Amino acid sequence: MDIDGEGLLLERVLEWMIIGLVGSIIVSAWLLIPPILRPTVIAYPWRMPESYSYRERDKTRTVVLAGSFNPPHFGHLAMLEYLSKRYKQVIVVIGINPNKIYAVTPAQRVELLRKMLQVKKLDKNIRVEVYAGYIWRYARQQGATIFFRGIRSWERDGKEERSLQILNTWGPLVCGPFVWPLPTIFLEGKPEYNHISSTLIRDLTKDMAGTESEHVEQSLQDLVPPEVAKELSELYSKEAKKAS
Template identity: 50%
Template sequence: MMIHLLLFAALLSAFIPLSILLYRIVSPTILSFPWQLPSGSSSASRRKHDKTKTVVFAGSFNPPHWGHLVMIRYLAERYGRVICCIGVNPNKRYDVTPQTRAQILRDMLSGGDDGSTRCKNVQVEVVTGYIWRYARTQNASLFYRGIRTWSADGQDERQLQILNSWGPLLLGPLVWPLQTIFLEGDPKYRHVSSTVTRQLCAKIRKRRLNGEVEVHAELEELTKLVPEWVMDKVVDAYGR
């Protein structure tokens, strides 16, 4: 009888955490725009607690754009430390290297010449290997991903979520996986893509190489995608 009870307790102790992980995958946490900070008197302690947390915001940032910046500003306002991670697959060739994208993102977060919009509690890192392993070395509490909408990106994101949820249990080190929270982007920037940016940057660069200086219309269009203070670097990286 005692053996049966111990076996039942062991099965129950395994079933509960596995059920939690399955629930996270089946019912992901999605924050729709506009994202809200905890508010009200009862949320004061939560806001204070959030300021002690480190969170990881992972993505390809290809290219970094206004949509990313808006998300990062929200996270920087809510949490004490934000780490933007760009993953590297050593077996993959990148047209724009992760290091270049990381530097553009750092410049973007500097806030321009006056630094008025600088995110001081944000760092940008290029990570080789599993980002969830890196997140653990930084004592991160949460894992964030930016998406256009769940209907548009959910299928691909679910595969990454499964890896982030089960990777620590199957590949080690054996630790409880971080929860992934998805931020649905501002509708103004959901159309931004690497293809759109490349086409516009290539057009600007070609006209400049041809000696044309009147590219105001194209530059104005580019400011809708990326901040003005990083436009030249974006054109140089993505206009080839």
Template identity: 35%
Template sequence: MGAAIEREATAVLKDAEQLAKVDTIEELVALLIFTVIALTAIWVLYRLDSAPVWELAKVDEFTKAVDGDRVLFAGSWNPPHAGHVAILRALARRHGHVYACVGHNAKKTYLVDAEQRTQLVRVVVDADPVLRNRVTVVATAGYVWREAKRLKCAALYRGVRSWRADGFSETVLHVLNLVGPLVLGPCLRPVATRYLAADAAHGDCSSSEVRRRVAAHEPLEGLVPRAIRADVRRLYKRGGDKDA
């Protein structure tokens, strides 16, 4: 009897030891996953908090002129307006080369397609002596961060009317720009995101205001570059756009 109990106890101890080993491995994996998620969340929050929001009028005080670097300025350009041009000019003076990236979100409906919007931006660039030969217009239907990585850009710029007006939507996009390269890259280093807030002269500039004026048959002077005013009125006069 004693021998049988001893054998049974030994078997139970072996089973318990095996279970303990499994539990330990599972716990270790769970702890590792939790640590990675926690550190990633902390890193994302830090990058979000540290992303600079510079006033357009004071950008020269913050960004040093660098002859060799490339940067990307992304937006829907739906349509291009004077605020976009002001940002492009500021970036062209401070950086070696600027890519004006026209984004297209397949989940949104645009009155004017990406090809036409891209052509509008090209006309604006070609007509401006400050931008000509310093800005290249590109278009993407994918993630903007992929385009920035493909073009080897040092920074990805976004324009905002103000952080109060555009901060929430920009934060969502910023999270995608941070997490996307890590998860989908995979493990690519994200391109730094920087924001330029409109100056007093362009605080009311927005693509939605351009579309409203076109629909109301109001003047576009001061809001849309002269080189594309007629084209913008022709392309957008067909009605409202579901994309803001």
């Protein structure tokens, strides 16, 4: 083949590569934009969509539930109990920003959650970890097949969650690179715990800073397991004192 022929062949190969890349982007957008516009939100009692309803297959799966758990509470535990019964392994991931200083560190929150799981006898197939980096990447490394997020309701938390969903959807494709994202499923809270939030607990400990610890613990007993109420109140009371 002469030089002109080789040059023409190279041009054709580059053209097809560009066409393939553009086509891949179009197909990816066509497949991934709808879940962002219409996220999968599962209300209690958490009946999964048909495509995720194969119980036998689910018993072999690893899934990730990510959040700040600052602090963990009964609402989180209810979701984890459901996931632990359905899936082989549940990995709870608390993300960390290395550039941020935490009053109650992710490691301390991990220990709190582990103790809560032990108290509720949910620690058999639930692992709690801290990860600094893209959580979708960690989930892939652990062989997870579904990415869960816990919310009170989409109306209350959807705006903030959508930005995270976009990151977890497009991040693998852009930064992977070209890694297909895990499906994200949002679990709405169990109604009896929907009044509970981590912010509520932090505000409560802040407002009661300086109050006798027994009173703080009593106030927390409907929000977290009583066995860890004292430790939690001490941790977050210290946070409130530092902030004041």
